[in-house]
Amino acid sequence: MPSFTDQLNRTITLPGIPQRIISLVPSQTELLASLGLDEEVVGITKFCVHPGHWFRSKKRVGGTKKVHMDVVHELQPDLIIANKEENVREQVEELARHYPVWVSDVNTLGDALGMIRALGDMTNTAAKAAATTHHIEAAFSQITPVQPAVRTAYLIWKDPYMTIGNDTFIHQMLLRCGLQNVFEHQTRYPAITVDQLQTANCKLLLLSSEPYPFKQQHIDELQQYLPHTLILLADGEMFSWYGSRLLQAPGYFNELLNKLKIS
Structure with a gap:
């Protein structure tokens, strides 16, 4: 056998x-x-x-x-x-x-x-x-990462807000895009506060569609605390699904990165 x-x-x-x-x-x-x-x-x-x-x-x-x-x-x-x-x-x-x-x-x-x-x-x-x-x-060889790297935070949960550390698959996908995880000094999925987001001085904040389904209203809530940060909704499946969904992820990443160039 x-x-x-x-x-x-x-x-x-x-x-x-x-x-x-x-x-x-x-x-x-x-x-x-x-x-x-x-x-x-x-x-x-x-x-x-x-x-x-x-x-x-x-x-x-x-x-x-x-x-x-x-x-x-x-x-x-x-x-x-x-x-x-x-x-x-x-x-x-x-x-x-x-x-x-x-x-x-x-x-x-x-x-x-x-x-x-x-x-x-x-x-x-x-x-x-x-x-x-x-x-x-x-x-993945066709991804064009942004240069210089953009200071980025990625949220996966609300109440409390939770982000991703350096030992996660999502972190690796951010790196492929030229996005610097401002919480890369942390591990796994730490809880954070709005104050920490402000202190981190992130230029881009991505709100994932899963496991918490962030919507436009959450962008509006956070924007008042982070007026100089670009806040976008992110397709969580593209960043965290590690099967055949990876065939689609690079194209999605390039579309997302193009938004940064025109913002």
Whole structure:
């Protein structure tokens, strides 16, 4: 039986090519769809909104943080795809007592490309996965980063405001765009205040569409405290989804950077 090592250096053994896959990660669910695994994927989370026809038709096993074990057992998967950050460790460990669970750990573009290739190897779609990584690398080579770097803050949550540190995938995407994360001295997802935003002297403030759905009203609220800062809404999927969505991200980044040139 073939064995595979995940991105936490855990080794799993599969009985063969997986025929009943559950994905607990939205961006990786979208990737599995792009690899053509429509029949093989039997379960997804309630946050796996892409592709839309999967969201409407596939069995939902709960959320990324609260998996319904009884639904998983009902589906009897032969492979579960999870992620270190997005899923709860105790739940992953419980699932691993019953099924092969492959866990990704994606903090850089290189990690994402490695994850894509690994899923291709496990699901007998290596050629499609290789083509996907090739196209992603080519697309990222076309990003034209702003120069000099623009002091930038990126918010993912409200009440309290939360931003991103230097050990996140979003931080790496900002760097690719020539955007300097003013909170790069922090790690993970620290809570911050408006006072800290003012002190940071950011020239650009990006408000993400997820996990908190920032809207124009939030731009208006913050603009009064940051009158000299350009505040824009950002597509969170482009900055934080590390599957096949990366094919679209560079084009989106270039459009965003063009807004900076004309502002």
